[in-house]
Ligand SMILES: C=C(OP(=O)(O)O)C(=O)O
């Protein structure tokens with residue numbers, strides 16, 4: 435069934451940080467209509483596809499979201515409306531060709547991903563299949579992913595002194611998705627109690643996790659383990675484990691040292707710190723443990739910890755299939771984070787996941803710190819069978835929307851298995 439676009443329209447809306455972003459609506463011949471909301475990150479990798487948005491002009495080239503909206507309603511609509519595309523890949527290739535730059539900076543990655551996501555959703559509706567089934571590659575079994583709830587925020591997502599950006603709980607031992615979501619909610623509530631009893635703030639960071647005035651990551655981990663126990667779960671892989679995203683590029687200094695809780699650390703110091711953390715706490719996954727430019731450090735980190743924990747590349751991989759393929763050759767990390775807007779089309783995102791799958795690398799689908807109520811990534815995680823998703827705290831509408839979509843898929847499809855990819 436071809437994709438025949440009859441109408442394409444974008445408007446400017448707000449994201450969860452009250453910053454502008456795009457909503458894109460598409461209509462296909464036959465009447466299917468669908469909409470997509472475009473997310474936006476704060477701790478971005480330098481190799482990400484370039485979004486046109488408001489903010490620091492030095493970073494965004496001074497072009498705002500309205501420019502991206504104008505591109506959708508003008509040049510992109512002019513090029514795709516009335517045309518017939520064989521499939522999603524053909525539509526996405528047409529978008530890439532129309533933009534004509536290697537990093538989607540002319541029309542804007544936010545314009546392109548909005549169109550690509552809206553078309554995918556409309557094409558699924560036209561075929562009368564759920565989005566996750568439309569996105570699922572041939573020969574890949576769908577899987578309900580283990581949710582990773584970011585319950586403590588620091589770094590670029592909060593104004594507290596905590597340098598590590600994300601402390602997530604991962605109910606790896608849950609029997610099904612509904613129980614995993616329940617564990618996330620219960621540990622979140624227990625953590626709120628612990629924090630307020632300890633005199634800490636329960637104010638929230640950008641992803642809905644608490645942002646208390648803690649300094650050392652180990653203090654945060656100690657509280658998290660206590661909250662897991664308070665909620666009646668066993669800390670660890672058989673119960674509720676912990677995943678970290680230090681987002682180390684954000685605290686790497688120009689000379690190459692890392693500043694963590696007031697201490698200056700070399701790459702090897704930081705790797706040694708992670709080794710101790712993994713010994714002392716039930717941490718099963720570390721994302722962006724080192725900075726995006728610290729290639730040699732990443733090789734040593736992978737040699738020393740790659741057998742023991744999942745090591746996820748985000749800022750350094752930017753969901754780019756070519757970059758991930760090189761990293762696999764170089765022995766860097768053993769998993770990739772997957773963010774649609776880092777690369778800019780649905781097809782390239784699926785390609786990045788295929789590269790991971792073929793190499794035996796893990797893949798974790800991710801939201802951005804700036805989100806909308808769009809739940810596309812829930813379907814992407816299920817259809818791709820990657821077994822993992824992170825989409826913030828189990829609170830706040832824009833994060834809960836993704837967990838609720840997973841619950842809906844699970845309820846309607848009890849035949850779908852749950853868990854990490856085998
Ligand atoms: C989700 C993340 O944050 P941001 O969207 O700010 O890049 C991340 O770093 O993994």
Ligand SMILES: [Mg+2]
Nearest residue numbers: 679721722748
């Ligand atoms: Mg990250």
